[in-house]
Amino acid sequence: MIKAVQKVILLVAFSFSAVSVAQVDDEALAQGADWYDRMNQALRELNFDAALVHVRGQRVEPYRWLHGLSDSGQEIEVLSGLNGPEYKVLRLDDHVSYYHSMGSPYSLRAEVLDGPFPSGFFYPFAEISEAYNAIAVGGGRVIDRPAQHIRVLARDRQRYGYSIWLDKDTGLILRAATLSVDGDVLEQVQLTSLQISDHFPDNLRELKEVTRPPMVEDDSNRREVQGDWDLSWLPAGFKLLRSNHHQMAVTGQQTDYFLYSDGLAKFSVYIGLRGQGTGPVQVEGADSLYAKELGNYMVTVVGRLPFETVKRIADGVQVAR
Numbered sequence: 001m002i003k004a005v006q007k008v009i010l011l012v013a014f015s016f017s018a019v020s021v022a023q024v025d026d027e028a029l030a031q032g033a034d035w036y037d038r039m040n041q042a043l044r045e046l047n048f049d050a051a052l053v054h055v056r057g058q059r060v061e062p063y064r065w066l067h068g069l070s071d072s073g074q075e076i077e078v079l080s081g082l083n084g085p086e087y088k089v090l091r092l093d094d095h096v097s098y099y100h101s102m103g104s105p106y107s108l109r110a111e112v113l114d115g116p117f118p119s120g121f122f123y124p125f126a127e128i129s130e131a132y133n134a135i136a137v138g139g140g141r142v143i144d145r146p147a148q149h150i151r152v153l154a155r156d157r158q159r160y161g162y163s164i165w166l167d168k169d170t171g172l173i174l175r176a177a178t179l180s181v182d183g184d185v186l187e188q189v190q191l192t193s194l195q196i197s198d199h200f201p202d203n204l205r206e207l208k209e210v211t212r213p214p215m216v217e218d219d220s221n222r223r224e225v226q227g228d229w230d231l232s233w234l235p236a237g238f239k240l241l242r243s244n245h246h247q248m249a250v251t252g253q254q255t256d257y258f259l260y261s262d263g264l265a266k267f268s269v270y271i272g273l274r275g276q277g278t279g280p281v282q283v284e285g286a287d288s289l290y291a292k293e294l295g296n297y298m299v300t301v302v303g304r305l306p307f308e309t310v311k312r313i314a315d316g317v318q319v320a321r
Contacts, residue, residue: 038171131237267303
């Protein structure tokens with residue numbers, strides 16, 4: 001089953017390593033940005049019911065995805081995992097609730113739920129244009145619908161790119177592939193069915209009054225970073241979203257924490273005292289991790305970035321002088 005799904009999805013995959021923005025005319029760049037904005041507008045405004053698969057290596061995760069915009073302008077969105085333990089996410093505007101059969105439900109303040117597509121896809125292209133170009137590169141067909149193909153290419157080799165297929169009629173995303181700096185496909189998300197309605201769905205209307213789990217208040221954000229650190233190198237376009245000092249949920253270790261984003265990619269930096277048995281760690285893949293010693297501290301950087309970028313960020317962390 002896994003091989004069959006991967007074969008279908010990979011039939012239209014090909015190498016992107018030869019793409020150069022210098023070879024692209026201004027019209028293709030303008031059209032790419034316009035299509036990107038059509039995509040995030042569709043994700044915010046359309047009423048749809050979709051099935052999709054998220055493919056990461058040998059792992060295939062199926063989901064059902066519903067979204068609606070009510071007459072009053074309220075967004076309601078539901079993402080449900082269809083394999084394994086029961087998993088569901090419900091978003092009403094900026095109130096996102098997570099339900100998992102293996103843990104207690106909770107709610108967070110966020111304008112986008114944590115799902116298979118990058119959160120940056122839900123915002124205008126202007127918010128990522130410092131670090132990426134969007135290029136319209138032709139048409140195609142996905143789930144028997146005419147599609148527009150755009151490539152979102154990083155302006156440097158410090159982050160991944162994306163290849164995206166959008167429904168030509170509505171601009172809704174149909175398929176997306178995450179690409180390495182050399183153009184290799186790291187993971188893919190593909191819709192397998194789609195129904196679009198002119199009317200707000202009744203099954204979403206019922207969710208407007210559902211009792212939701214308590215909001216998680218992030219008190220740790222009110223505690224200032226304890227150390228005096230200098231992150232001497234960051235890829236261009238990354239900005240600090242938050243920083244704090246908190247206790248790690250799993251290990252109980254106290255750590256200084258920094259979260260950065262360029263609008264599409266994110267990475268986190270953790271700096272805490274070295275524990276017994278701790279040492280350098282590295283993980284390479286679509287999500288990369290690198291941990292190194294810095295005197296009596298461990299510096300860990302993790303994010304959806306090439307391993308070389310994550311390592312360079314970690315190696316640049318110093319005690320401020």
